[in-house]
């Protein structure tokens with residue numbers, strides 16, 4: 001073997017080789033070392049979405065989740081502040097809470113009963129004489145993460161030096177505000193969630209929420225199960241107004257229903273969908289026509305998918321949350337949304353819409369999962385064959401505000417996410 | 429053991445319900461959805477809830493909450509050949525046992541049971557365990573399902589999307 005060949009074998013490809021403008025290397029889907037670096041350099045370093053404020057409405061309300069492999073608790077304390085605490089006892093490491101969600105006055109470790117307040121402070125431990133003079137309780141709180149929120153979306157970071165959330169979200173904030181308008185004047189609340197796992201890398205899902213190209217193909221069976229008005233609404237393949245914007249920092253938005261980008265704006269020309277006639281009729285008994293229209297036009301959610309790097313998308317009427325379990329396995333949550341305090345009949349209709357598409361028995365998600373698993377399997381074929389993310393490079397333009405813009409079926413959003421991936425992975 | 433079929437020793441409504449439930453299980457394992465559709469009454473409801481405790485399915489998020497219209501669409505989706513996950517669905521084998529007669533009034537029988545199912549796809553066996561509740565009306569035209577509730581023991585965890593029915 002020549003020294004030249006040896007050099008090739010010993011040297012792993014550079015990030016510039018792995019991620020190019022129009023393609024990425026398949027090892028991004030299955031290299032365990034890259035995966036470990038992603039946890040360190042992305043998930044444990046940037047802002048990661050951990051919940052919505054409506055999930056921790058009252059003091060003591062909590063939900064547990066994981067960031068990468070690290071278990072955390074999102075909890076509202078007595079003063080009303082939201083804390084994100086590492087779910088790990090400071091004694092010998094046990095998790096202090098194993099419930100998905102609930103309300104608590106504090107967290108007590110099951111092993112030796114060290115007990116922690118809602119803000120993480122170590123309150124008490126049993127038989128303290130063995131610790132006299134050697135342990136200061138104030139030094140052993142549950143580790144807490146940086147926390148901030150925008151538009152009700154709670155983000156946390158393990159990185160004390162992380163940039164301000166507002167800078168990280170940047171151009172996405174405008175779209176987050178637009179997304180929340182589907183509350184029709186009511187605050188948005190979560191209404192349960194579907195969770196499923198698929199055997200594939202997390203970035204396959206990250207790509208998908210900005211992949212308009214697959215929709216009529218993978219979701220053909222969903223499309224043939226909905227009424228004509230809905231299928232028309234989702235027929236954006238050749239609609240020039242259906243565009244994708246790259247928003248910077250890995251974020252992007254894909255507009256599928258241009259007339260529903262700003263749900264507050266209603267020129268009255270849109271016919272309310274016949275399938276919602278029972279809702280319209282019921283609401284009209286007590287509400288002004290304009291408010292009825294606002295609610296009914298919002299039932300399908302906002303007219304776009306907003307992809308926030310790295311783990312959450314605000315996708316039409318729900319949140320899509322991804323959680324990498326391993327290099328080849330990912331958990332997806334589809335969180336249903338409703339109007340907090342809004343009319344029950346409309347919130348129920350939203351649940352039915354969610355059930356129709358989402359979850360392991362929905363008419364959409366299983367077909368997505370099948371396609372993603374096929375990507376994972378196919379990508380094992382060989383290192384010389386890249387994943388193409390070049391669709392629409394021929395028609396990508398710069399908007400006045402500096403966003404890169406192309407058609408909703410193009411891969412501009414994926415290119416944005418991979419550019420951010422490369423930037424974060426290049427940091428030491 | 430005697431020659432007796434143990435079912436014959438059970439009371440008649442329960443025995444009839446068990447026969448029906450086993451028949452239904454075989455149809456689902458065989459993915460004979462057209463025949464399965466025939467088992468339902470027009471206002472029958474098929475539910476796979478997420479919340480282990482709820483009985484108010486309408487105001488909860490479920491995995492499946494099908495009336496006749498949604499059930500017909502679901503069957504069409506599973507049968508038409510356009511759904512990649514249905515075309516490549518897992519094979520399943522299920523047994524249903526531990527029957528318990530909840531109610532038998534007039535011609536309506538309500539039975540709970542335990543279902544153990546294995547799904548097999550691409551080298552992986554996936555177990556799914558659930559408690560079933562069947563409400564069956566034994567009317568003139570034969571037995572019809574009025575409600576079927578499938579409570580997965582892991583309903584609040586992540587599942588895999590495998591393209592079959594429970």
Ligand code: FES
Pocket residue numbers: 089090091092093094109110111112113114
């Ligand atoms: S490990 Fe938590 S109290 Fe000992």
Ligand SMILES: [Fe+2]
Pocket residue numbers: 208214215218219364368
């Ligand atoms: Fe999809």
